[in-house]
Amino acid sequence: xxxxxxxxxxxxxxxxxxxxxxxxxxxxxxxxxxxxxxxxxxxxxxxxxxxxxxxxxxxxxxxxxxxxxxxxxxxxxxxxx
Ligand SMILES: [Zn+2]
Numbered sequence: 001x002x003x004x005x006x007x008x009x010x011x012x013x014x015x016x017x018x019x020x021x022x023x024x025x026x027x028x029x030x031x032x033x034x035x036x037x038x039x040x041x042x043x044x045x046x047x048x049x050x051x052x053x054x055x056x057x058x059x060x061x062x063x064x065x066x067x068x069x070x071x072x073x074x075x076x077x078x079x080x081x
Pocket of ligand 1: 056057
């Protein structure tokens, strides 16, 4: 990311910013980790800002793991009771 020149491309109604680099790659700010990542780091979402989800794949994976663990714990608990 060092040396990359990003130009402000668009701002969402919630104040979220999208940028483009000098070769036209779209960059978005992750609302969870606050990092600015290229659009390939975000899952497509038709209704999302710039057609992408608010959180990056990395944050999405983290929250998915938490959900799976909670779900497993609930299942385990249900079996014992
Ligand atoms: Zn993130």
